[in-house]
Amino acid sequence: MENSLETNLAPAPLQQEDAQQILQIAMARREESGELTRDQLAEMAMELGISPEDLRAAELEWQSRKVELTEKQMFDQQRRQKFRQDLIKYAIVNSFLLVLNLVTTQGVAFALTIALLWGLGLTLQGWRTFQTEGDAYEKAFSRWRLKKQLGSSLGTIADRVLKGMQS
Template sequence: MTKSYPPTANTYRQEDIQQILQIAIARQVNDDEFTREQLAEIAAELEITPETLLAAEQDWMTRKGELAQRQQFNLCRQRQFQRKLSKYAIVNTFLVLINIVSAGALTWSLYVLLFWGLGLAMNAWKVYRPSEEEYEQAFQIWMRKHQLKQTVSVVWDRLNRAWQS
């Protein structure tokens, strides 16, 4: 019995080729890791020059590093929001209890609860649904601070080693 294949197109767009090859490579190999030599062989079979492969690999490493930094930034923002939410819950629970004990009903604490809650909701929107421009601006500021901290840490370590010598 012969296997029938679906009709195929005569031409493919570059992104279609990338997707097809990605699926084929994923199906062919059970192990998810390739050696650098295997990568070079695949590139040679596709007539990709070693220089182009090296440039692509460097670009991929840069993108991977930036993605890791963005994930770290997102995690940092989410942790900051969670701390603010915890403070909101603790302080407002205390204020509501004081208000109920002293006045027997919610009076003034309701205003604190609502206005602080509005600010918290706006902060949640910034963290979880930012505009692209706003997100990019916040990320760049965070990156500068992060790089400055790293630079200061390296300089401090070198000074400590120099003083200890």
């Protein structure tokens, strides 16, 4: 049975996408048994006809994507943390207003109005927080990244100025 399977697969040419998927599966199996060395990676690339320059460029792109993925995870974590804090504030303030409203007026109209309006805004914030795709997400991530980079740059400049003043 195995021979008939090999016979059926052997003559058919592979599409590039199919070849990539087969190689990914093979790489995953190889990774299960241990790590690849740079030499093994270079050898595989050479066997596939990938030039050393293309391999270096691909590695740089991979590193860049890995850094961006890590930053996006940090960004998402900060957004979720801020949303949780805002949700807790909402619960505390509206609980207080509800009790105050019940004690003072025997009704809940005032507290309910605030809870509904604030809740609408909080719901929209939650939707934005957990939406991790699209233009709005990418713009928010870019702004966060730029703010983080500017903060880091300003911190470095301040450190240099303070060190210069101490010298």
